[in-house]
Structure formats: structure tokens, C-alpha cells
Amino acid sequence: MWKFFHxxxxxxxxxxxxxxxxxxxxxxxxxxxxxxxxxGLFVAPADYQQGDAFRIIYVHVPAAYLSMMGYSIMAxxxxxGLIWRIKLSHAVTAAAAPLGAxxxxxxxxxxxxxxxxxxxxxxxxGDPRLTSELLLLFLxxxxxxxxxxxxxxxxxxxxxxxxxxxxxxxxxxIHYSVEWWSSLHQGPTLVREGGPGMVSDMLYPLLAMILGxxxxxxxxxxxxxxxxxxxxxxxxxxxxxxxxxxxxxx
Amino acid sequence: MMExxxxxxxxxxxxxxxxxxxxxxxxxxxxxxxxxxxTINDVRRRIRTMEVKS
Numbered sequence: 001m002w003k004f005f006h007x008x009x010x011x012x013x014x015x016x017x018x019x020x021x022x023x024x025x026x027x028x029x030x031x032x033x034x035x036x037x038x039x040g041l042f043v044a045p046a047d048y049q050q051g052d053a054f055r056i057i058y059v060h061v062p063a064a065y066l067s068m069m070g071y072s073i074m075a076x077x078x079x080x081g082l083i084w085r086i087k088l089s090h091a092v093t094a095a096a097a098p099l100g101a102x103x104x105x106x107x108x109x110x111x112x113x114x115x116x117x118x119x120x121x122x123x124x125x126g127d128p129r130l131t132s133e134l135l136l137l138f139l140x141x142x143x144x145x146x147x148x149x150x151x152x153x154x155x156x157x158x159x160x161x162x163x164x165x166x167x168x169x170x171x172x173x174i175h176y177s178v179e180w181w182s183s184l185h186q187g188p189t190l191v192r193e194g195g196p197g198m199v200s201d202m203l204y205p206l207l208a209m210i211l212g213x214x215x216x217x218x219x220x221x222x223x224x225x226x227x228x229x230x231x232x233x234x235x236x237x238x239x240x241x242x243x244x245x246x247x248x249x250x
Numbered sequence: 251m252m253e254x255x256x257x258x259x260x261x262x263x264x265x266x267x268x269x270x271x272x273x274x275x276x277x278x279x280x281x282x283x284x285x286x287x288x289t290i291n292d293v294r295r296r297i298r299t300m301e302v303k304s
Contacts, residue, residue, distance in 0.1 A: 041268070042254065052257035055264050059271040099278060106274045110267045117263050220278050227286040234293045243294045 009088050011229045012238040018222040025219035032212025039205035047202075056114040058206055062213035064107035067136060068171050070100025070217065074143070075168035078161035088225075090157035091232060093164055094147060095224035099217065101140035108133055119184050128177035129185045132170060139167040153232065 007013050040058035047054035074096045081089035111130070112122045124130060143163050150156035178185045189197050196203050233239050257264045 037268075041264075046258060051260060053260035053263055055257065056267045059267055063271070098281075102274055102278050106271060109270055113263050113267045113270070117260055216275070220282055223282045223286060227282070227289050230286075230289050230293060234296065239293060240297050243290065243297060 009086050011088060011091075011233050011236070012242075014088055015226055015229050015242075018226050022219045022222050022226075025215045025222065029212045029216035029219060032208045032215065034212075036205045036208030036212055039201075040209060044202045044205055045199070050118060053114065053117050054202075056110055058209045060107060060110040060114055061206060062210045063103050063110060064133070065210060066213055066217050067100060067104035067107045067133065068174055069214075070096050070103055071136060071139070071164075071168065071171055073221070074100060074164045075171070078164035081157060082161050082165070087232065088229065090161065091225050091228040092221075093161060094157075095228045096221055097140055097143050097147070099220055099224065101137060101144065103217070104133065104137040104140060108137065115184070124184055127184045128181045129174065129183050132174045132177050135170055136167075136174060139163075139170060143167070 008017060036058060040055055044055070046052045074093050077089040077092040077096070080086055081093060108130075111133075115124070116122050143160050146163055147156045147160045150159060177183060178187050190203075190206070198206070230239060255261050255265070
């Protein structure tokens with residue numbers, strides 16, 4: 001097991017391994033999102049309070065979950081990169097930031113669209129979940145801006161890794177904000193005492209969408225890490241051999 | 251058909267949320283593919299330039 005992870009940390013091995021895994025992740029994502037999207041829009045019954053507006057949950061919740069998951073991945077890989085100085089970890093951190101930012105934007109935008117008919121407002125500054133999620137978007141943007149401002153990759157890795165680690169304190173705040181403070185958001189629906197608070201016709205499409213979005217995020221992240229590895233290793237012998245040997249199928 | 255589109259009066263909200271999701275995911279997918287292709291071409295060009303010089 002350790003041998004596998006040790007080997008995976010090697011850039012050429014990771015590049016080849018990720019290239020093989022991405023299509024499987026993408027296929028699983030298409031299948032799950034296809035089922036979840038169809039069932040969520042056309043099969044699940046309307047909510048007794050929110051009517052059909054609740055169907056936004058099938059894109060909002062996966063996006064919100066992955067906005068936090070993306071930052072968690074960033075913080076963990078930044079920590080690994082700082083402590084063990086594994087080059088691949090910094091590539092993962094750098095690749096996760098733009099994806100996390102897009103999913104955070106999506107969570108905020110779909111939440112805002114959902115909030116208008118349900119709460120009567122597009123945005124509420126007093127809501128801790130909304131403001132902490134917006135702070136997460138600023139953290140992603142700040143991380144990318146900091147990286148872009150430093151030319152030396154090694155220095156950029158270290159400085160931005162510290163920011164990624166410090167910003168990680170916001171992730172549990174987002175998650176528990178609905179329990180710690182009064183919020184327009186409802187409490188936990190899926191993970192709570194007594195089981196999920198949804199009927200199976202509503203629940204299964206949501207689980208499929210969460211799984212599908214997760215696999216899609218995984219495929220996109222691995223693809224971006226491959227690009228990052230290729231750029232960082234552009235002077236390496238294995239990159240030269242790979243790019244000059246094949247006809248552009250990398 | 252109209253019933254599906256209207257979504258019980260919330261059609262504009264539901265469909266705009268799904269439409270935005272499709273756009274953002276497409277940007278992520280296409281952006282990632284374009285970035286990878288560009289990096290491959292840039293690195294390949296750099297390697298060939300170095301080989302010509304040497």
C-alpha cells in the first residue's frame with residue numbers, strides 16, 4: 001500500500017496513472033449525473049413546502065459540498081508539501097484552486113437563485129453560511145493571486161501553501177455555521193440523527209448527483225494536476241522522451 | 251411539456267440554475283483540456299528549439 005503511494009508521488013508515474021484513471025472517472029460522472037439530473041428534474045416529487053423550486057438542490061448541494069472538499073484537498077496537499085516537501089503535493093494544491101473557485105461560485109450562484117423565491121432575497125449579508133462561503137471564494141482567489149504574483153515556483157509553492165493552510169479554518173465554520181448561529185439555511189438534511197430527512201425518490205437522485213459531481217471533480221482535478229506536472233517537469237528527461245516519441249496522444 | 255418548463259411557477263429559477271451549472275462545468279472541462287493541450291505544445295516547442303540550438 002505504502003509502496004503504491006510512494007510510487008504515485010513520482011511525477012512520471014503519476015502522469016501515466018492519472019491519464020488512465022481520468023476516463024473511468026469521467027464515465028462514472030456522466031452516468032451518475034445523467035441519472036441524478038433526470039430523476040431530480042422529472043421523477044422526484046415536488047416538495048410540499050418549496051414546490052418544484054427545491055429541484056435546485058440537485059446542483060446546489062453537490063457544488064457546495066465540493067467547494068469545501070476542494071479547499072480541504074488544497075489544505076491537506078499544501079500541508080504535505082510543506083512538511084514532506086513532495087513536489088506533487090504542491091501541483092495538486094495549485095491545480096485544485098481554480099476548480100474549487102468555480103464550484104464555490106456555482107454554489108453561491110445557484111444558492112442565490114434558490115434563495116430569491118424561497119427567502120424573497122438574492123443575498124442576505126447577515127447569514128453566516130452565505131458570508132463564510134463568500135469568504136471561501138475570496139480565499140481561492142487570494143491563493144491564485146498570490147501564486148500568480150511570485151515568479152519562482154518553489155517560493156510561490158511555499159507562500160501559497162501557508163495561505164491555503166491558514167484559510168482551512170473557514171471550512172468547518174461553513175459546515176457548522178447553520179448549527180452555531182441562526183441562519184436562513186436549513187439544518188443538515190443528509191447526515192443527521194435518525195437518518196436523512198428526505199424520501200427515497202428525492203434522496204437517491206441527490207446521492208447520485210453528489211457522487212457524479214465528485215467523480216467529475218476528481219477527473220477535472222487529475223487532468224489539471226497532469227498539466228501542472230507537465231509544466232513543472234518540462235526540463236525532465238521523461239517529458240522530453242514522452243513528447244518527442246508519441247504523436248500528441250499525451 | 252409546458253408543465254415541465256414552468257416547474258410549478260419556478261421554471262425561470264430552476265432552469266437558470268441548471269443552465270448556469272452546465273455552463274460552469276463546460277468551462278471547467280474545456281478550460282482544462284485547452285490548458286493541457288497548450289502546455290503540451292509549449293513544452294514540445296521548447297524542447298525542439300533547444301535541440302536545434304544544440
